[in-house]
Amino acid sequence: MSKKIEEQYWFSHDVNAKDDPKCLMLIDELGLEGYGIYWVLIETLRAQPDYRYPLKLISSLARKYATTSPKMQTVITQYGLFEVENEEFFLSKSLLRRMQKYELKVEQLRQNALKGVQKRKDEFEKQMQTLSLPYSTEQMLNNCSAIAELEYSSIEHSSLLKDNSLLGIERVDFKTFKKRLIESCPSFKFALCGNLGYSIEHKGFQLKNDLIFSLQNQSFLEKEEAFKIWGYLYSIPDKVFELANTQIQNQHKEENYANNN
Numbered sequence: 308m309s310k311k312i313e314e315q316y317w318f319s320h321d322v323n324a325k326d327d328p329k330c331l332m333l334i335d336e337l338g339l340e341g342y343g344i345y346w347v348l349i350e351t352l353r354a355q356p357d358y359r360y361p362l363k364l365i366s367s368l369a370r371k372y373a374t375t376s377p378k379m380q381t382v383i384t385q386y387g388l389f390e391v392e393n394e395e396f397f398l399s400k401s402l403l404r405r406m407q408k409y410e411l412k413v414e415q416l417r418q419n420a421l422k423g424v425q426k427r428k429d430e431f432e433k434q435m436q437t438l439s440l441p442y443s444t445e446q447m448l449n450n451c452s453a454i455a456e457l458e459y460s461s462i463e464h465s466s467l468l469k470d471n472s473l474l475g476i477e478r479v480d481f482k483t484f485k486k487r488l489i490e491s492c493p494s495f496k497f498a499l500c501g502n503l504g505y506s507i508e509h510k511g512f513q514l515k516n517d518l519i520f521s522l523q524n525q526s527f528l529e530k531e532e533a534f535k536i537w538g539y540l541y542s543i544p545d546k547v548f549e550l551a552n553t554q555i556q557n558q559h560k561e562e563n564y565a566n567n568n
Contacts, residue, residue: 333386337378344382347372348389352402359396420564427557481541488540489517492551496522503539512536 324330325342333341351368352358360368365383366376383389389397488495498511510522519533520526528536540547 359398
C-alpha cells in the first residue's frame with residue numbers, strides 16, 4: 308500500500324470498540340449487520356475532507372453497501388454514535404478527536420522535516436561560502452597554464468573515501484583532482500561568490516555528466532569558461548572536497564529519511 312493511500316484512509320481504532328455500551332445496544336437490536344453499518348459510516352466519514360457526510364446521500368450509500376436507508380438512518384440517529392449537524396450532515400465526534408490528534412502529529416513531523424531541510428540548507432550555504440576566497444585573474448591564468456602542462460598520474464579510486472571522508476587528501480595533479488571530484492560527488496554544487504567575475508547573487512553551478520552546468524542560465528558552460536572554473540576549484544582542493552563531503556552526507560541523510568518515512 309502506498310504512503311498516499313495510507314495517509315488518505317488510515318485512522319486509529321480501539322480494538323474493544325464493540326464493547327462500548329452504545330455499540331452493545333446497537334448489536335443487540337440490529338445484530339452484526341448494524342455494527343457493520345456503523346463501521347461503513349465511520350470509514351465513509353474518514354474519507355471526507357471535513358469528516359462530514361450529507362444525509363441526503365444515505366440512500367445511495369445504503370444501496371452501494373447492500374443495506375437499506377432506514378437501517379442506516381437508525382444507526383446514525385438512535386444510538387448516540389453520531390451527531391447530526393443542521394439537519395444536513397452527520398459526523399462522529401470520536402472520529403474528529405482522533406483525526407485532530409493524527410493531523411497534529413503529521414504537522415509536527417512536517418515541521419521537523421522542514422527544520423531538518425533548512426538546517427542542511429544553511430550548512431550547505433555556509434560551506435558554499437568557503438569557496439569564495441580572493442582569487443585574482445592573474446592567479447587564475449597562471450594556474451590554468453600550469454594545469455595544461457600536468458601529466459595524468461593514476462591513483463586508485465578505492466583510496467578516495469577513507470573513513471567516509473574526503474578531507475585531508477594529498478595534493479594531486481589536476482586530472483586526478485577532477486576525476487576524484489566527479490566520481491565521488493557527480494552532482495557537486497558550488498558558487499563562486501564574486502570570483503572570476505561572477506556576482507554574489509549568481510545561483511551557482513553543478514556538475515552534470517562530467518560537465519559544469521550553470522544554475523543561473525540553465526545551460527552548460529563553454530569549454531574555455533569551464534576550464535577557468537576547474538582551475539579555480541583546483542586551487543582550493545581542501546575546501547572543494549570539504550563541501551563535496553558535506554553534500555554526500557546530506558544526500559545520505561535525505562535518503563535515509565525518505566526510506567524511513
